[in-house]
Amino acid sequence: MAENDFDIRYAANLARIALSPEEEAKFGIQLGDILGYVKKLEELDVDGIEPMAHAVPLANVLRVDEVRPSLPRETALANAPKQANGLFIVPKIVE
Amino acid sequence: MLHELTLSALTANLAAGKVSAREAMQACLDRIDAVDDRVNAFISLDRDDALGQADAADAALAKGDTHADKPLLGVPISLKDLFCAKGQPVNCSSRILGDFRSPYDGTVVRKLRDAGAVLFGRVNMDEFAMGSSTENSAFGHSHNPWDLERVPGGSSGGSAAAVAAQECFASIGTDTGGSLRQPAALCGCVGLKPTYGRVSRYGVVAFASSLDQVGPMARDVRDSAVLLGAIAGQDPLDSTSVPVEVSDYTAVLGGDLKGVKLGLPTEYLTDGIDPEVRAAFDAAVKQCEVLGAEIHEVNMPHTEYGVATYYIVATAEASANLARFDGIRYGERVEGDDPFSLYCKTRGRGFGEEVKRRIILGTYVLSSGYYDAYYLRAQKVRTLIKRDFEQAFETVDVLITPTMPIPAFKAGEKTDDPLQMYLSDIFTISCNLAGTCGISLPCGFTSEPKLPIGLQLLGKPFGESKLLQIAHAYEQATPWHNERAAL
Numbered sequence: 117m118a119e120n121d122f123d124i125r126y127a128a129n130l131a132r133i134a135l136s137p138e139e140e141a142k143f144g145i146q147l148g149d150i151l152g153y154v155k156k157l158e159e160l161d162v163d164g165i166e167p168m169a170h171a172v173p174l175a176n177v178l179r180v181d182e183v184r185p186s187l188p189r190e191t192a193l194a195n196a197p198k199q200a201n202g203l204f205i206v207p208k209i210v211e
Numbered sequence: 212m213l214h215e216l217t218l219s220a221l222t223a224n225l226a227a228g229k230v231s232a233r234e235a236m237q238a239c240l241d242r243i244d245a246v247d248d249r250v251n252a253f254i255s256l257d258r259d260d261a262l263g264q265a266d267a268a269d270a271a272l273a274k275g276d277t278h279a280d281k282p283l284l285g286v287p288i289s290l291k292d293l294f295c296a297k298g299q300p301v302n303c304s305s306r307i308l309g310d311f312r313s314p315y316d317g318t319v320v321r322k323l324r325d326a327g328a329v330l331f332g333r334v335n336m337d338e339f340a341m342g343s344s345t346e347n348s349a350f351g352h353s354h355n356p357w358d359l360e361r362v363p364g365g366s367s368g369g370s371a372a373a374v375a376a377q378e379c380f381a382s383i384g385t386d387t388g389g390s391l392r393q394p395a396a397l398c399g400c401v402g403l404k405p406t407y408g409r410v411s412r413y414g415v416v417a418f419a420s421s422l423d424q425v426g427p428m429a430r431d432v433r434d435s436a437v438l439l440g441a442i443a444g445q446d447p448l449d450s451t452s453v454p455v456e457v458s459d460y461t462a463v464l465g466g467d468l469k470g471v472k473l474g475l476p477t478e479y480l481t482d483g484i485d486p487e488v489r490a491a492f493d494a495a496v497k498q499c500e501v502l503g504a505e506i507h508e509v510n511m512p513h514t515e516y517g518v519a520t521y522y523i524v525a526t527a528e529a530s531a532n533l534a535r536f537d538g539i540r541y542g543e544r545v546e547g548d549d550p551f552s553l554y555c556k557t558r559g560r561g562f563g564e565e566v567k568r569r570i571i572l573g574t575y576v577l578s579s580g581y582y583d584a585y586y587l588r589a590q591k592v593r594t595l596i597k598r599d600f601e602q603a604f605e606t607v608d609v610l611i612t613p614t615m616p617i618p619a620f621k622a623g624e625k626t627d628d629p630l631q632m633y634l635s636d637i638f639t640i641s642c643n644l645a646g647t648c649g650i651s652l653p654c655g656f657t658s659e660p661k662l663p664i665g666l667q668l669l670g671k672p673f674g675e676s677k678l679l680q681i682a683h684a685y686e687q688a689t690p691w692h693n694e695r696a697a698l
Contacts, residue, residue, distance in 0.1 A: 124571070131530060131574040132537070132551070133567055134559030143564075147572055150630055154519040157588050160595065167590030168597060170421035170451070171646020171672070172408045177450035191314045195541035204539055207549050 122148045213238040214377045215695060218286055218434040221380055222278045225285045232268035232285030235380070236261055236329055239287045243332075243378045246698045249359055252373035254292055254333045254350045255300060261287065261331035268327055276327070282437050284327030289379040291370050292333040293340065295414035296320045303416050304348035305338045307536050307561025309543040317414015318446045319383060319425050326441040332379065335369030338563045339533065340387055340418040342366050343632050344625065345394070347565040352622055355398060356696035358660050361619040364394030370428040371398035375696050381438055382428040387418050388521050389614075389639025391426045392651035396614035396665020399653045399694060401682070402428050403435045406672045407646035408453035410439075411446030419528035420451070422521075422643040431692045432652060432683040436460035439675060455673050463680040469503035471681060474607030478514040479638055484616045491655030491664040492613045495685065499611065502684055507607050511599040516592050517641040518633055523576050523589035524644070530573030536561065568629060593644050600645040604671050609681055612638050614651040614665030638667060647672050652682050653691035663691075 124144035128135050135143065189202055198205040213235060216224070224230045240258060247253055268285035278284055290296065293303045295313035297320075302308045316324070323330055337347040345353040345368025353368045355361040356376040363372040367384030371394035374382050384391050386404035395402025403426045410425040417423060427438035443457045475496065484492075500506055538544035538557030545560050547553035562570070576585035603610060615638065625632040642649040647669060654666035666685070670678035686692050 122575070127571045127575040127578070128567075129555075130578055131571045132534075132554040132558055133562065133570060134555040135567070136559075139564070139567070143568055143571065146629055147568060147575075150522065150572060150633075151575075151585075153630055154523055154585065154589075156519045157516060157523075157592050160513075160516065160592055162588060162591035162595070165591040165594050167587055168594040169590065170407070171597065171644075172451060172453055174408075174451065174453065179447060187314055194314065195311050197309075197538060197542070197544035206539055207547060207553055209550055 214242045232265040236265035264329040281327030289332040289382040291384040293416040318411035337366035340366040364397035366390040395651040397619040399663030406648040411449040413448035417532040419525040472607040474509035476511040495654040509603040526573030597645040610669040614667040618662040
């Protein structure tokens, strides 16, 4: 019942998660089984059925666009793994 | 003993001046010292802060504050490890958050403080609320107080274990696919999942945003009603919270079930239910009839598609929500030569196995070429599942089902087979997909070993009062809620 074309490396790369070779092998089989199981949904005819994103009868909830208090910069940066000069420090992105 | 009291009994004693909030808090701390090395419900505890809050509650009581205005004044309540409380750690039972401390109070935390609660301790959970056994935690497993070799359920397993072990008077958790009701059933507590939109999620770490809901874990139905009243309500900081008035949920308690129509979904009562669970459930249905309820069989034809639908929708949403854990702004970071390798290494090391599996699955079902086949189809089946509920609620007030097909299983029994773990959630999952409310309460015990069995009631959207009224009538007519785990 496994999903044969499931490519664990491709999916893990899209998810930005580095896996060990052991994890790749184990998750590949487990997720193949799970994808095989969810194929069960193909038994149903869903033509003409509206997809449902959530259960509440609300759409486009808006508020007045006004300035309100927010976290001070030091507080927002307090949990950063690396920071300097009031900024988050990240690896170089462009040469 | 003080730590054995229900929340409502404790507030009566506090109001009468028979006990102080400090004594109640100290009783919890003493109990934790006595049993938590075996239960492992608590991840961390700030004792000084807890006793300081208790002293403040005593001062408020002394100057005349009452439980009419502050219904939780002086009551020690623990929090699942995903609520932001200012200055306190939040880890979601994961490594990836490192030494994160919340810069602010979330809305539920603020409301509990406004109601006078003494908020203490972070209780264990499945990492990022993904799991059904509290075995997916970077802080070790929690154990079921009724049998320490067995799991407490999950993902709010620490909440259920702490309440059942009498280490706190109540706990606040979340329910995405059964994460309050299922552990409540396995530990003999009352777990309430409010309607989607009933309780604000501002300051709650998100798993699956169209399914997550905050709710109480308590000793009995009255306590659940008090707690729901304290945390419910629309919040401008959560645009998915719904502008429906919060009623007095305790006002409806009392009385029998005359005229109440209970629906028995035939699709829930198939093979695979443990015989003792089935017998306890059948007896509970009879008891409701004795109390005056009418029982009607109803059909929920898409029940068998609930688990498959859930594991597509929930993982898809999780893959987006958990993208924020990237090692840039907070939490653990594993350095890399470029941002891409930093992300991959940080997430590879920081997340546990189940979380990695679900993020990867969710990413895959949303990816180009697979979106229509998996995610869009699941969203359509979700519509069919919701219609099942709408049709059933045309003829009945509330649905009655077992919470779990089996009692608490042994630690390690299902960890190698995620799919089997997922399938154990079959009775609780549809409620979240439909966005309605549900409660689990004790309805008996297995014989050997003695393990709690849960009864589930599922109500109409914003039908919490009806749900609590029926649950309370059943509870008061049966002895189960008075049983306490021997530890």
